[in-house]
Structure formats: structure tokens, C-alpha cells
Amino acid sequence: MFFRLKKSLFNKFSWVFMAFFFVACNSVWKDNSGEGPIARVGESYLYKEDVVPFLTEGMTKEDSTSLVTGYINNWASKQLLLSKSKINLSEDKLAEFDALVNTYRTDLYTRAYKEALVQQGSDTVVSQSQMEGFYKKEKENFKLKEKIISLRFIELPLQFLNKETVISKLKKFDDDDVTYLDSIGVQFKKLNFNDSIWVSASRVREEIPPLTLENQNRYLKKSQFFELQDSLGVYLAKITGVLEINDIAPLSYIEPSIKQVLLNRRKLDYIRRLETEIIDEAIKEKEFEVYVQDKKD
Numbered sequence: 001m002f003f004r005l006k007k008s009l010f011n012k013f014s015w016v017f018m019a020f021f022f023v024a025c026n027s028v029w030k031d032n033s034g035e036g037p038i039a040r041v042g043e044s045y046l047y048k049e050d051v052v053p054f055l056t057e058g059m060t061k062e063d064s065t066s067l068v069t070g071y072i073n074n075w076a077s078k079q080l081l082l083s084k085s086k087i088n089l090s091e092d093k094l095a096e097f098d099a100l101v102n103t104y105r106t107d108l109y110t111r112a113y114k115e116a117l118v119q120q121g122s123d124t125v126v127s128q129s130q131m132e133g134f135y136k137k138e139k140e141n142f143k144l145k146e147k148i149i150s151l152r153f154i155e156l157p158l159q160f161l162n163k164e165t166v167i168s169k170l171k172k173f174d175d176d177d178v179t180y181l182d183s184i185g186v187q188f189k190k191l192n193f194n195d196s197i198w199v200s201a202s203r204v205r206e207e208i209p210p211l212t213l214e215n216q217n218r219y220l221k222k223s224q225f226f227e228l229q230d231s232l233g234v235y236l237a238k239i240t241g242v243l244e245i246n247d248i249a250p251l252s253y254i255e256p257s258i259k260q261v262l263l264n265r266r267k268l269d270y271i272r273r274l275e276t277e278i279i280d281e282a283i284k285e286k287e288f289e290v291y292v293q294d295k296k297d
Contacts, residue, residue, distance in 0.1 A: 039072050041079035046072065114271055122270045126259045134258055135251045142249045147201040149220055150241035153208075154181075155190035156234040163234065170238055171225055189233050195240040198253040208235045 037045035051071050055064050086094060135142070152170055156163060166184075169177035178193065185191055190207065201220060205211045210228040211219060219226040222242045228235045243250070251258075282288035 039076060041076050042083055044079050046075050050075075114274070117274060118267055118270055122267055124263060126262050130262060131255055131258045132251065134262060135254075139248055142254055143246050144243055144249050145245060147216075147220065147245060148198045148243050148249070148253060149201055149204050149239060150195050150198050151192070151204070152195045152238045152240065153190070153192045154188050154236045155207075156236065157187075157189055158229075158231075158233060160187065160234065163236075167225075167227070167236060170236055173238070195238070196252070198241070198243070198250055204237075208237065210235065 035048055037047050038051070039046040051068055054067060054071060059067070089097075152173060154166060154170060156166065160166075162184075166181065169181050173193075181191075181193065201216055204220065205213070205216065208228060209232070210230050219228070219237075220239060220242060222239055224239045226237055226239075279288060
């Protein structure tokens, strides 16, 4: 029968260690390395230095005592359950778990070591020409899954007086118009004059609440100008470009994704070379040998 920890056992732990830590705990413990254990379950021991990292500066004596008592009870519960599990679980199941633990430990250490080596030795610079070359080669794999838009956009307060002038300037948008709009930009609630940047239709809808999934096709058309209004403001937009679902995404829109793909590939190549070099060096230094048994006829 599986072991079940009784509540009375926790109470015993609590009273014993509450008394101990009201005497021993300050808001933060001083470092007293080499001290004896503060708790024991079977052959497992808990030491003060195991608990100190969880105590923060500024904690009251009551808070630190409560935290330590809870930590000890939690530790004791796990140790007792672990001990009983080794008695109640089958040998096969224990062996399976031990193998999983060993595999996880190995993977954890090796992954951390590889990451450290990659950070030290792998080139993280991706040039524009590299991104352009990859884009040209893989262009068909970059089809859009959502409509994207380039636009000029202004949100005006409801009480704004010179709306018609702003509309005219936003439509024409020559150098004088840009200068004028920049000069009064502090009066706008929002603005975007960089119409070379592509954004998703969903992002446009977020910025312009009256624009919805149901009505967006009426307004999000190339060269279209529209004005919408709600209780929060007046939204003016001049659409300069539209790309639909399954169109090829422009390079500028997917540059971050391409850069990440190239960096990941470079990282994998570096790790493969590293693993090969480690094995070759180990063989050369006779640290690694494979014993091949002759097949019997």
C-alpha cells in the first residue's frame, strides 16, 4: 500500500522548526558555512544554505520563519514520498525512471555547454545580401497567411478644427505637406507617416476600432483614402499598398524571420562541426574507443 503522510507529522515538523527558527532566523541569515543540518529524513539532510537563497532582504522574522517552516515541511514531504516510492514501485519502473533522470541530466548539461560554445564562437551577424539571397531562393515559401497593408495614418481628437486641411495634406503628401503635418503632429492622437512599412490587417484594425473584419475589404484597397469615426476619435488613412493572402511577402516584412532562420541554421551547422571535432579529438587522444566484436560464423 502506498504511503500517505499524516497531517500530524506536518504539525510536529512545524512546531519543532518554528521554535528553532524564531531563535535562529533574522530577516536574512548570515552565512555560517559548515553548520550542521537543520532537518533529516532517513539518510537525507537539509542544511541552512539550502534555504538561505529563498530568504530576501527586508523580510520580517515572522515571514522568514514561516517561509523556512513551509520549505522544511515541503522538503520532508518530498523526501518521505520518494523513500516510500522506492519501496512501492517495481524494479523495472525504478530503472526506467533512473534512466530518464540520467538522460535528462546529460541533455541539460550538454545543451548548456553547447549554448555557451555557440555564443562564444558562432557569428551572429547576418548581412543584407545574405537575407536577400535566401529570400530569392526561398521566395515561394514566404506566401502570406494574412492580408498586409502599407498606409499613412492619423487619428484626430473629435474636437479637432482643421480636419479638412489635414485630409488634403495627408492625401497629397508632398514635401511641404509632410513638413506641415510634422509641425502640428503634437495635436494628433496617433500618426504614422512611414508608408513603406508593411503591417498586418489585424494590426490596422487594432489601431482603427471602427474598421472590422467584416468591413475591411471596403476600406483597405490600394490608393483608397478613408475617414472613420467613433466616440474616441477620427481616423484618417491613405492606403499605399495591399497584398492579399497567398501573395509573396515582401522582404522587408519578413526580414526578422529570415534572419532567425539563417541564425538557427548557422547554429546547427556550428554544433554539428563541434560534435565532430570533439569526437575526432577524443579518438586522437585515446579518450574514446569503440570495441568491435568479431562476428562468429
